[in-house]
Amino acid sequence: MEPVQLFVTCMAENLLADVLEKMVGLLERLGVQCEFPADQTCCGQPFYNSGFQREGREMALRWMEVFAATAGPIVAPSGSCVEFVKHRYPLLFPEGSPERALAVRTAARVRELSQFLVGDLKRSDVGASFPHRVACHSPCHLTRGLGVRTEQQTLLKAVQGLELIDLNESDTCCGFGGIFSVVYPEVSQAMVEAKVRNIAASGAEVVVVSEPGCLVNIRGGLAKMNSTVKAMHLVEILAAQGGGR
Amino acid sequence: MKEPMEKIDFRANVQQASPAVIAATRNSTRTALRIRGDVVHAFGEERWQRLRQAGHDLRLHSLTHLDRYLPLLEERVTAAGGRVHWAADAAEANGIVREIAARHNVRSIVKSKSMVSEEIGLNHSLEAAGLRVYETDLGEFIVQLAGQKPSHITAPALHMTKEEIARLFREKLKVDARPVPEELTELARQRLRPEFLSAGMGISGGNFLIAETGTLLIVTNEGNGRLSTTLPPVHVAIVGIEKVIPDWESAAVLLKLLARSTSGSKITAYNTCITGTREAGPQEFHLVLLDNGRSRILADPIARETLLCIRCGACMNICPVYNNVGGHAYGGVYQGPIGAMLTPQLMGTRLAGGLPFASTLCGACAEFCPVMIPIPEILLHLRHRFVEGDACEGPSVPGLLKAAAWAGRRVLGSPSLYRLGGRMARTLQAPFRRGDWLPSLPAPLNRWTAARPFPAFRGDFRSWWGKRTAAGSAVEPGTGRGARP
Numbered sequence: 010m011e012p013v014q015l016f017v018t019c020m021a022e023n024l025l026a027d028v029l030e031k032m033v034g035l036l037e038r039l040g041v042q043c044e045f046p047a048d049q050t051c052c053g054q055p056f057y058n059s060g061f062q063r064e065g066r067e068m069a070l071r072w073m074e075v076f077a078a079t080a081g082p083i084v085a086p087s088g089s090c091v092e093f094v095k096h097r098y099p100l101l102f103p104e105g106s107p108e109r110a111l112a113v114r115t116a117a118r119v120r121e122l123s124q125f126l127v128g129d130l131k132r133s134d135v136g137a138s139f140p141h142r143v144a145c146h147s148p149c150h151l152t153r154g155l156g157v158r159t160e161q162q163t164l165l166k167a168v169q170g171l172e173l174i175d176l177n178e179s180d181t182c183c184g185f186g187g188i189f190s191v192v193y194p195e196v197s198q199a200m201v202e203a204k205v206r207n208i209a210a211s212g213a214e215v216v217v218v219s220e221p222g223c224l225v226n227i228r229g230g231l232a233k234m235n236s237t238v239k240a241m242h243l244v245e246i247l248a249a250q251g252g253g254r
Numbered sequence: 255m256k257e258p259m260e261k262i263d264f265r266a267n268v269q270q271a272s273p274a275v276i277a278a279t280r281n282s283t284r285t286a287l288r289i290r291g292d293v294v295h296a297f298g299e300e301r302w303q304r305l306r307q308a309g310h311d312l313r314l315h316s317l318t319h320l321d322r323y324l325p326l327l328e329e330r331v332t333a334a335g336g337r338v339h340w341a342a343d344a345a346e347a348n349g350i351v352r353e354i355a356a357r358h359n360v361r362s363i364v365k366s367k368s369m370v371s372e373e374i375g376l377n378h379s380l381e382a383a384g385l386r387v388y389e390t391d392l393g394e395f396i397v398q399l400a401g402q403k404p405s406h407i408t409a410p411a412l413h414m415t416k417e418e419i420a421r422l423f424r425e426k427l428k429v430d431a432r433p434v435p436e437e438l439t440e441l442a443r444q445r446l447r448p449e450f451l452s453a454g455m456g457i458s459g460g461n462f463l464i465a466e467t468g469t470l471l472i473v474t475n476e477g478n479g480r481l482s483t484t485l486p487p488v489h490v491a492i493v494g495i496e497k498v499i500p501d502w503e504s505a506a507v508l509l510k511l512l513a514r515s516t517s518g519s520k521i522t523a524y525n526t527c528i529t530g531t532r533e534a535g536p537q538e539f540h541l542v543l544l545d546n547g548r549s550r551i552l553a554d555p556i557a558r559e560t561l562l563c564i565r566c567g568a569c570m571n572i573c574p575v576y577n578n579v580g581g582h583a584y585g586g587v588y589q590g591p592i593g594a595m596l597t598p599q600l601m602g603t604r605l606a607g608g609l610p611f612a613s614t615l616c617g618a619c620a621e622f623c624p625v626m627i628p629i630p631e632i633l634l635h636l637r638h639r640f641v642e643g644d645a646c647e648g649p650s651v652p653g654l655l656k657a658a659a660w661a662g663r664r665v666l667g668s669p670s671l672y673r674l675g676g677r678m679a680r681t682l683q684a685p686f687r688r689g690d691w692l693p694s695l696p697a698p699l700n701r702w703t704a705a706r707p708f709p710a711f712r713g714d715f716r717s718w719w720g721k722r723t724a725a726g727s728a729v730e731p732g733t734g735r736g737a738r739p
């Protein structure tokens with residue numbers, strides 16, 4: 010198996026370094042070698058989605074050039090960033106241009122982590138053990154955007170001791186929405202509160218939130234509402250072997 | 255919406271929405287979604303997707319062939335004894351209706367539900383000319399009585415509870431009204447019956463215009479559309495030019511999509527088809543075809559799919575933003591995702607450029623839209639129009655934001671500045687840090703921390719990676735050795 014290129018995403022790099030470290034650990038445990046293209050920065054999505062398409066395109070070009078020097082699958086712990094590279098990059102450049110061709114090649118290489126584990130590695134049981142009641146949020150860009158709708162559940166069901174429980178309105182947006190959360194903070198707050206109420210009502214000890222933006226948002230919401238439920242990235246559960254929360 | 259147009263401040267509007275309004279909104283949309291879900295499930299998921307695709311394709315075909323179908327429609331309507339008027343904008347449309355009313359000495363008018371009439375401010379224009387206008391759709395009747403604006407395109411009074419409506423009826427109609435939907439409906443019916451009989455003119459909108467036969471198709475759940483377009487001696491229909499479709503086969507597809515998406519039914523209760531003048535109907539039938547910016551929207555290859563909309567309301571029912579703010583926050587005639595797309599195109603992004611940002615781009619609306627409008631895509635397009643400008647409009651974004659984006663681009667675009675930024679954030683956060691959190695940050699990030707704390711910048715993946723590579727994978731992942739600054 011050729012090595013994978015880590016796409017760490019700016020959000021995870023700056024706020025969730027432990028998630029990245031566990032992702033490396035998990036992949037290596039499964040016999041996958043990891044490489045880290047150190048010149049990578051932001052993929053351009055925050056610019057593009059805020060209306061700054063020119064800046065977004067420039068960032069995309071930079072990002073592609075960094076990864077063009079590498080080979081093999083590009084794996085990220087984020088459905089949103091992967092979706093941006095996969096679906097948006099090719100549309101950013103005129104048809105027939107060399108940039109478009111590069112974007113199409115790059116798009117074919119990117120994978121969100123659960124997609125990579127189930128789809129490419131063909132693993133559902135990664136040998137994890139996590140004896141807790143767990144509910145799972147469905148991040149919008151992972152499920153609706155990338156169409157990765159069942160992979161998280163497949164992986165979670167195979168975790169030893171884990172009890173997967175239903176989360177009401179699991180596919181309703183948590184209110185993050187990138188720039189939305191800053192432009193309309195009151196609405197964003199109402200949305201994350203609704204999400205936290207559903208999480209609390211589920212009876213879970215842990216809620217899986219496999220999207221850095223949503224994780225930061227929901228974690229903050231849980232803290233603000235003094236909930237004892239812990240929000241974790243899928244990677245943190247799959248990396249767990251001793252069973253600790 | 256036509257008078258001197260004001261800038262729409264979504265954030266300020268949101269703060270006006272009462273918890274009661276939001277609770278009532280959620281209750282109604284939840285019910286609507288449940289019955290829609292049942293009926294779509296019964297239809298079969300795969301079959302539904304094929305039907306949506308067919309709906310999308312034929313709406314797009316109609317839209318890109320208006321030059322063929324509109325003249326055909328005009329010819330057929332005229333041949334059937336109707337009169338077609340072309341209105342470039344709201345003022346022209348209002349003028350045409352007023353002129354018809356004046357010619358027939360009309361005093362009072364009954365109206366069935368029409369979004370387009372709201373769009374052009376028709377009631378206002380008619381009332382200013384001394385005419386009395388009665389909304390006959392129950393929801394519109396309630397909203398008109400309350401002196402409010404509709405909060406949902408298909409259920410205008412969705413934000414009100416039956417108790418509020420009973421109170422309103424007691425107060426305004428001076429009747430003994432109890433909060434029982436059937437009784438309230440009966441009261442409205444009694445109140446409207448004499449108006450139907452005495453009105454000099456009936457006004458309607460239209461759901462579809464069928465070119466091959468020159469037929470106006472109106473769907474309603476209450477039958478008021480049929481009365482408004484049959485009893486008065488003159489019927490005026492005002493319809494957007496984008497509503498034309500080629501033929502009845504197209505109508506069959508769209509009616510299936512519309513009924514299921516709007517009311518969770520297989521077919522809407524009343525489907526009224528009007529072709530010109532009829533022996534037993536009004537002596538005159540006027541069709542006002544309204545442009546009001548539509549041909550401009552049509553010229554934009556991305557945004558033009560907004561015009562595929564069949565006004566079903568499903569996108570707002572599912573929208574988590576709409577469900578947390580209510581319809582009035584959108585400030586215009588159209589609410590929810592369709593409002594966030596259409597209002598800035600009708601009014602311009604200078605006045606309504608904040609609306610495309612009133613979405614998390616979660617994509618739920620696009621999954622529900624029966625004609626598969628790529629709603630998030632169009633919102634992104636309009637955000638871009640607002641920020642950088644396009645062929646349609648110049649940019650409206652404040653210069654300060656532009657400068658911030660420019661600076662952000664420089665920092666994030668350079669690996670060394672990016673790394674430096676990360677290190678700086680870890681240092682600068684110190685005074686704000688309380689354990690794992692930054693509970694409050696200075697502006698503009700206080701907009702985030704007012705709602706929930708921001709996580710502290712922790713760990714340094716790069717140095718962890720560096721150490722680990724140097725030590726030959728010796729550092730265990732997630733041990734915290736690299737995870738604290």
Ligand code: SF4
Binds near residue numbers: 565566569619624627
């Ligand atoms: S945009 Fe789509 S879902 Fe929304 S009202 Fe129009 S047709 Fe219905």
